[in-house]
Amino acid sequence: MNLYEYQAKSLFARHGIPTPRGSLISDEQKISEAHAALGSEAFGVLKAQVLTGGRGKAGGIRVVDSVEQARETFKSIKGMSIKGLKVEEVLIEEKLKIKSEYFVSFTIDPEAQLPALLISPKGGMDIEEVAKNFPEALGKYIIDPNRGLPSYAVVDLLKSLGFPKSMQHPLTAIVHKLYKAFNEYEATLIEINPLVVTEDDDLVAADGRLNLDDSALFRLPEMAAFNNEAKELALKEKGVDYVDLGDGEVGLICAGAGMTMLTMDLVLQLGSKPRCFMDASRAVITNDPEGIKAALELLFFDPAIAFICLNMFGGLTRMDQVAKSLLKALDSMKPLPDKPIIMRLQGTNVEEGHKILIEAGYDVYSELEEVMNCLKKMLEARS
């Protein structure tokens, strides 16, 4: 589960990491209150709360000078869609008098497979860019979880990266607080970019990211309560792993994450776009009619989806059971919109599975290649 900026900042604040003054605006009334709280000089910056980068470029982060301007901007941001994600909430914050911008994060380093501190005096830009164009400005420290993060290691790193001496002490304090939060919430990523140095030489977390390990939520009920991406969570509970990719005309329902990814890739290769990642294997394995129905409904009743591709290769999953569950779900959804559903079943009990679907009047394939050829022909016929 990824947290929104405002959620991440509230947790940072709990750990003593300074964040800008501000409040969440769910409706226009709150804007005057925010203006009163922040004062006209510091009022204000409006920030779209969405779980994606590139908000600024998309016009989701805007500076305003008056309550009127804030109202207009709020209306405009709230209706926005950034990289396919709808903006439901907007954060309004004080304007910071920015002197410099730093970057600091903790992640699970993919190479060492251990926690890693990543820090740079070049904040305010994509870390990938810093890594590519200014590698000498990026410092990394791999942490032995049993040893923890020694203060001397942080100070050494700050010195080697050329941070001002006056910043060593306050920065080290923030780094330790951030590491504590990273562990407490069992995060896979915690990031402050930019960590602003104001003209008064105060350090303030101007932005915040916090990505949680979904597998650890069972032992962190407070984190689980955030309930972000509720639609995906509801589907997950029914045994369907779903990621909305925003746009695309081919709806997918597959079994297995790898198989789903490959099917997405093959659709792309055909010149079309997959609308979603959808791994329904758990629903299919536990034979959950709710899950399969929810998955099919999402695809059939979305007007933007023109073709549906179902691709399942069962190990544990029995294809005769899959066929029965599919038919049951499809029957309960009638009348179905006139949308082609190209099906491929393979693996355990495949012959029975095919028989069941063919007898019900559906076409079904055994090989991956056949499905993609069929989709290819349909795409060509359409254009």
Next chain:
Amino acid sequence: MSILVDKNMRVAVQGITGKQGSFHTRLMLEEGTQIVAGVVPGKGGQDFEGIPIYDTILEAKIMHDIDACIGFVPPRFALQSISDAIDAGIGVIVNLADGVPVRDMMNVRLKLNGTSSWVIGPNTPGIITPRQCKLGFMPSRSYAPGIIGVMSKSGSLSYEVCHEITKAGLGQTTVVGIGGDRIPGTSFDKLIPLFEKDPETKGMVIVGEIGGVAEEKAASVIRETVTKPVVALIAGRSAPPGKAMGHAGAIITQGRGTFQSKVEAFRAAGVQVLHTPKDLVAALRKLL
């Protein structure tokens, strides 16, 4: 021959009496797996269809000289069951659970340091040496004894690829599912030297996906030490950055773990990257 598991392995099943454990034990026995003990805390002294059950894996090891174990336990208990097996000195430890916390696997990896145990998984269908030893739930009909060593992050894609390898008449020596998590028990770079040394393995297949640097590390090892042909498939080219594609480890973060990075690493190591399982096997045949 094969790597890690063969018909001589003496296997214990942790959780043998549970719904999953009992169901799969029967299927594994059908493949020829020598399951000689079960481990279920509190049920020591009972038996499962003639297989003796012990309270701890250590007892099972002492009584039956266990070589390998497979755990059918909920994800929150994976750390415990794997740690117990490492302490008992079990050589090959398989855990299939989907949803093991990252920090638990980090602890498993730290615990493995200085031991010679292998941990396969979690979040995997398991490991199979066809017709000899099956530790997991992969569909037996898609596999046949043969000459190709397969390593995969994805379970479903490993079935698809092995289906093609079997159709092509090549068969597999051993198929290892390393799983789709951020911190797996083992990875491609550790398995490749085993396949390189195995006289029956004539070629290798890597089924990777976006996220992490397992493929990049594999490419390094291949470039330095491997003489046998290797081909690869990488899923997730179409995945957007920052979103996990089902598998916890299939995520591009801070620019790392991209499709391009993996393709480039493999190309530099002389490993062809193909885009469909069929093309993968066709390319492999040409190299054999």
